[in-house]
Amino acid sequence: MSELHWLTATEAARAIAAREVSPVELMTALLERIGRLDPKLNVFIRLDAEAAMDAARAAEAEIAAGRVRGPLHGVPVGIKDIIDVAGLPTTCHSKILIDNVPAADAVCVARLRGAGAIVLGKLSTHEFAIGGPSFDLPWPPARNPWNPDHHPGGSSSGSGSGIAAGLFPMALGSDTGGSIRNPASACGIVGLKPTYGLVSRRGVFPLSFTLDHVGPLTRTVADNALMLDVIASHDPLDPGSAAAPTGRYASGLERGVRGLRIGFVRHFHETDLPAHPEVTVGLQNVARSLQGLGAEIRDVNLPTLGEFGAVNRVILQSEAWAIHGPWLRERPGDYGQLARRRLLAGAFISAGDYVQAARRRLQMIAEVEAALREVDVLLCASAMDPPSRIDDAAETERTYPRQARTPFNVTGHPALAMMAGLSSNGLPLSVQLVGRNFAEATLFQVARAWERAGGTDEKHPPAM
Amino acid sequence: MDRAVIEVLARRAGLDKALAEFPEDVAAAAEQASGAIARMKAPTDPRAEPWPPMRTGAGL
Numbered sequence: 001m002s003e004l005h006w007l008t009a010t011e012a013a014r015a016i017a018a019r020e021v022s023p024v025e026l027m028t029a030l031l032e033r034i035g036r037l038d039p040k041l042n043v044f045i046r047l048d049a050e051a052a053m054d055a056a057r058a059a060e061a062e063i064a065a066g067r068v069r070g071p072l073h074g075v076p077v078g079i080k081d082i083i084d085v086a087g088l089p090t091t092c093h094s095k096i097l098i099d100n101v102p103a104a105d106a107v108c109v110a111r112l113r114g115a116g117a118i119v120l121g122k123l124s125t126h127e128f129a130i131g132g133p134s135f136d137l138p139w140p141p142a143r144n145p146w147n148p149d150h151h152p153g154g155s156s157s158g159s160g161s162g163i164a165a166g167l168f169p170m171a172l173g174s175d176t177g178g179s180i181r182n183p184a185s186a187c188g189i190v191g192l193k194p195t196y197g198l199v200s201r202r203g204v205f206p207l208s209f210t211l212d213h214v215g216p217l218t219r220t221v222a223d224n225a226l227m228l229d230v231i232a233s234h235d236p237l238d239p240g241s242a243a244a245p246t247g248r249y250a251s252g253l254e255r256g257v258r259g260l261r262i263g264f265v266r267h268f269h270e271t272d273l274p275a276h277p278e279v280t281v282g283l284q285n286v287a288r289s290l291q292g293l294g295a296e297i298r299d300v301n302l303p304t305l306g307e308f309g310a311v312n313r314v315i316l317q318s319e320a321w322a323i324h325g326p327w328l329r330e331r332p333g334d335y336g337q338l339a340r341r342r343l344l345a346g347a348f349i350s351a352g353d354y355v356q357a358a359r360r361r362l363q364m365i366a367e368v369e370a371a372l373r374e375v376d377v378l379l380c381a382s383a384m385d386p387p388s389r390i391d392d393a394a395e396t397e398r399t400y401p402r403q404a405r406t407p408f409n410v411t412g413h414p415a416l417a418m419m420a421g422l423s424s425n426g427l428p429l430s431v432q433l434v435g436r437n438f439a440e441a442t443l444f445q446v447a448r449a450w451e452r453a454g455g456t457d458e459k460h461p462p463a464m
Numbered sequence: 465m466d467r468a469v470i471e472v473l474a475r476r477a478g479l480d481k482a483l484a485e486f487p488e489d490v491a492a493a494a495e496q497a498s499g500a501i502a503r504m505k506a507p508t509d510p511r512a513e514p515w516p517p518m519r520t521g522a523g524l
Binding site for chain 2: 210306307309310311313314317325328329330332333337340341342343344345346347348349353355356357358359360361362363365
């Protein structure tokens with residue numbers, strides 16, 4: 001068996017159910033590791049160690065008595081601090097909400113607890129999931145376990161960093177312009193932005209109502225499918241929730257890719273935003289590998305990243321202004337500078353601009369739908385560069401928008417980011433896979449084929 | 465965007481306090497917004513509909 005901190009959620013759940021590992025033993029090992037590594041990584045805003053240990057003891061007693069709550073019984077999970085956990089502050093990593101304590105769990109948290117998962121605590125994010133990495137907030141930004149001098153991506157920064165560092169096997173994140181897939185890319189793990197509406201947003205602090213998605217971050221594809229099985233559900237009280245069938249996301253994991261058609265969106269990284277040469281090599285390697293496993297690789301063209309990015313920005317900033325306008329008027333000094341600048345932009349976008357963006361959005365959805373009628377899955381870049389140094393504000397500012405994730409917030413299609421390899425200086429490189437609406441199972445099938453071929457689930461940060 | 469125009473728009477949005485305390489941030493935000501609007505290609509077909517918010521594209 002792996003060291004306890006490198007157990008995947010699937011392995012941990014199986015070992016706990018078989019009584020080979022006790023939830024208390026696992027929790028003790030993780031809390032010891034968190035105590036040792038978190039001061040270097042700043043993953044947690046609020047570690048709820050006592051409650052987590054109490055829950056581990058309760059899980060141990062229940063399992064000993066033959067009562068298994070669900071597929072994640074006794075498995076620890078971290079929660080991005082824009083997602084409500086009853087009794088713990090949801091600060092959104094901001095002074096603005098420093099005393100905001102919800103009475104109830106978000107729906108996604110309640111579903112995890114219902115399956116037996118144990119909440120470890122609240123995780124670092126960019127302020128309100130948009131302003132970061134920032135050094136002018138009440139808590140420091142999370143750091144990358146592959147090299148703590150580097151940015152772990154954001155905005156679900158603590159989720160990505162903590163999983164890659166072996167502090168917990170799974171976490172919840174949110175994604176409005178790439179905020180699950182960015183830390184998955186920078187930290188070399190697996191992050192899924194599900195189809196819009198598949199996972200309830202109720203109890204998650206909004207950034208942009210029509211672009212927000214909640215999803216899983218894990219170290220393996222199988223864990224991601226397992227976690228999605230638990231959190232995907234129709235929620236009649238979330239106006240964006242889809243009444244789509246859910247479940248069995250892991251059913252085709254080991255089927256391979258023979259006969260699948262994969263559309264390679266090369267112009268994203270070749271001409272729209274020319275990628276770092278090592279990123280390009282990584283993407284070519286993934287495409288070649290999948291082709292070698294029997295997939296057909298075709299070139300696919302979509303609207304440019306510049307245009308997708310502009311539509312995303314106009315919608316995001318308009319909707320975010322509707323949320324933050326009152327605080328920006330009264331308490332502008334309580335935001336960090338990055339969030340303040342990004343959120344103020346919505347004050348300068350007219351209603352007409354917003355509607356134009358929504359009209360162009362519909363056309364873009366149709367264009368991606370048309371592409372996905374010809375292929376089963378799209379393959380493209382996630383980040384165009386390896387992770388930047390966290391203290392190099394200019395480099396972070398330059399590289400942060402150099403990504404291909406926003407298109408699929410605009411269109412709502414499911415998109416998964418994972419490791420494509422390592423750069424020459426030992427930092428993760430990434431690839432993105434995009435599927436048809438509600439076809440997450442196919443996405444996992446392709447991702448698992450690459451994971452197995454590339455051995456990406458066996459790579460851990462050496463310093464950790 | 466012209467500084468005077470930024471100031472008028474910011475005051476109309478109720479951002480007097482932000483203008484007084486963080487004028488550079490207000491100006492940077494206005495530039496971001498105008499840049500995004502300029503890069504966006506609005507549909508030329510007058511009948512083009514907006515995406516109905518809160519619906520996914522499965523039925524398109």
